[in-house]
Amino acid sequence: MENLTPEDLYPHDQDHYGGLSANDALAERASIRRDEHVADFCAGLGGPARYWSRRFGAEVTGIDLNPARVRGAAELTALVGLEGRVRVIEGDVTRTGLPSESFDVVVSQEAFLHVPDTAAALAEAFRLLRPGGRLAFTDWIVHRPLSSEEADIMWRGIAAQSLQSSDSYRNLIQTVGFVILSVDDLTDEWGVILEERFAMYRKLREETLRQGLPAGDEEFYAAYGKLVELMKARVLGGGRFSAEKPIR
Numbered sequence: 001m002e003n004l005t006p007e008d009l010y011p012h013d014q015d016h017y018g019g020l021s022a023n024d025a026l027a028e029r030a031s032i033r034r035d036e037h038v039a040d041f042c043a044g045l046g047g048p049a050r051y052w053s054r055r056f057g058a059e060v061t062g063i064d065l066n067p068a069r070v071r072g073a074a075e076l077t078a079l080v081g082l083e084g085r086v087r088v089i090e091g092d093v094t095r096t097g098l099p100s101e102s103f104d105v106v107v108s109q110e111a112f113l114h115v116p117d118t119a120a121a122l123a124e125a126f127r128l129l130r131p132g133g134r135l136a137f138t139d140w141i142v143h144r145p146l147s148s149e150e151a152d153i154m155w156r157g158i159a160a161q162s163l164q165s166s167d168s169y170r171n172l173i174q175t176v177g178f179v180i181l182s183v184d185d186l187t188d189e190w191g192v193i194l195e196e197r198f199a200m201y202r203k204l205r206e207e208t209l210r211q212g213l214p215a216g217d218e219e220f221y222a223a224y225g226k227l228v229e230l231m232k233a234r235v236l237g238g239g240r241f242s243a244e245k246p247i248r
């Protein structure tokens with residue numbers, strides 16, 4: 001555990017689909033530049049935050065609701081010597097308490113579906129950005145409204161509670177005051193990843209059961225299987241959105 005570098009952590013600290021290349025795609029959409037101040041909404045263990053700092057020289061402040069993740073992020077960041085450039089603070093992205101117009105970029109990956117009030121999170125991003133600042137995020141989306149049974153599966157499977165369609169996201173982003181720069185549909189990309197991941201989970205579970213060890217909650221696997229089906233049927237999907245706060 002001595003002399004670790006951020007690169008040593010990359011296989012373990014990215015909690016989103018597509019790993020480092022997803023970070024690169026988001027950085028490209030947000031045009032992250034050296035020494036810019038970046039806020040990472042729902043930063044998790046701070047993996048992407050450390051990556052953006054290391055790769056692009058940004059100063060990154062992550063915000064996460066879960067105190068255990070915030071503690072973990074601090075430990076990992078200190079282990080790789082980035083504590084001067086990266087911090088993850090405990091907070092709710094709908095009201096961070098951070099100063100207005102103090103960031104150049106706000107990013108977020110696969111997390112807004114867990115935040116009940118999506119508009120409030122986007123409005124908070126708008127408030128934190130200086131004029132000309134950029135927002136870029138990925139999230140799960142729906143291609144048609146979910147039935148109540150499907151919505152229940154999403155809630156039990158991945159704690160999704162505020163799924164937007166691509167159009168409702170466009171409306172929300174613009175209503176808050178941003179100008180949209182790009183919208184990418186990631187549904188096919190994520191469908192493949194999700195299927196592979198589910199196959200891996202099932203294989204590990206079978207091995208665990210064969211050894212007579214506790215192998216997790218059946219309900220989780222049933223819900224996950226449904227998610228894969230919904231993604232393959234293009235009911236669920238993924239989206240990447242970027243936008244700019246206009247210069248007054």
Ligand SMILES: C[S@@+](CC[C@H](N)C(=O)[O-])C[C@H]1O[C@@H](n2cnc3c(N)ncnc32)[C@H](O)[C@@H]1O
Nearest residue numbers: 014015016042043044064065066092093109111
């Ligand atoms: C799927 S993880 C993504 C982590 C990180 N973005 C990454 O790519 O590694 C979602 C994260 O959102 C956080 N979260 C959920 N609701 C939040 C809120 N209202 N404010 C801040 N963080 C929140 C959770 O604690 C969790 O760490």
